[in-house]
Amino acid sequence: MILIQRPADITPSEITSEGLFRQRRNLIMASAGLLLGGGIAPATGVAAVSDFPGLKPGPFATDEEKTSFQAVTSYNNFYEFSTDKRQPAKLAKAFKSRPWTIAFGGEIAKQQRFDVDELIKKFPPQERIYRLRCVEAWSMVIPWVGIPLHRVLKALNPSSKAQYVRFETLLDPKQFPGQRGSLFGSSLDWPYVEGLRIDEAMHPLTLLAVGLYGRFMPNQNGAPIRLVVPWKYGFKSIKSIVKIDLVDKQPLNTWNRQAPREYGFYANVNPAVDHPRWSQARERRIGEWSKRPTLPFNGYAEQVAGLYQNLDLRTNF
């Protein structure tokens, strides 16, 4: 009998490094004779199928060890499902992420709606291996499949009034248990909202991610389409987007509204500016035991520091 733990059965201390995971998996697979049959890519621990035929690597990849598919899809912040990071993987199983329409509006030539698969056809995604650094001082390395956001925005012909981009997650209490009011009130104001300055949104690092590890975006990671802004704390990377508006004023993002002293609009990863309740100097890479130093702009300073030359990063946290 082969015992392969499901993600839900694994506790944080058991989330092993990619290497260990691979070794174990290979051992299990080999003993079951499964490696001979093919279909498993040992390098990733995920079946070697692709939902994106012809997917090509894009620029800016890190060569750091990737966080295992297992960990990336079983340790998630997704408050629409639960405030417990173990729960989204379980609670998101039945989430209906297709068909899915994204509405583009605001200061653009013409209001438009796109089906997510239309968008993928029109703007071919690339693989981008990025670090993701959560404000809670843990991090992962994830091979995203994403559409550079600037390609989509440029095609929409924004007017000169388009100074910011505002993103909104689906509002659907039937599907999102976290959006249902309870006796104790809801955890956040729904729908989840995020925003970027137009130059941040147009930056070539910024992605509309539609998958990871060559697969369509798992529900718990923000299916079918979510933002990925690798130099900012994870909460900026809003999941399950239904609405994207080009606007003239800075949007009020969910976490800034919830706790303005703790979470700002910019949320650039900054080891020199602590969160009021904890240090941001170091982080735990999921799968590793000792902490590592956090890098300014999460290691993307060379690409993005120039965007903030005239900004006091201490007050604009």
Ligand SMILES: Nc1nc2c(c(=O)[nH]1)N[C@H]1C(S)=C(S)[C@@H](COP(=O)(O)O)O[C@H]1N2
């Ligand atoms: N709609 C929505 N988007 C969200 C969140 C959320 O709760 N709701 N959590 C954010 C936080 S705090 C992080 S760290 C990342 C986590 O993404 P991951 O689960 O793919 O690692 O998603 C971000 N996007």
Ligand SMILES: [Mo]
């Ligand atoms: Mo986060």
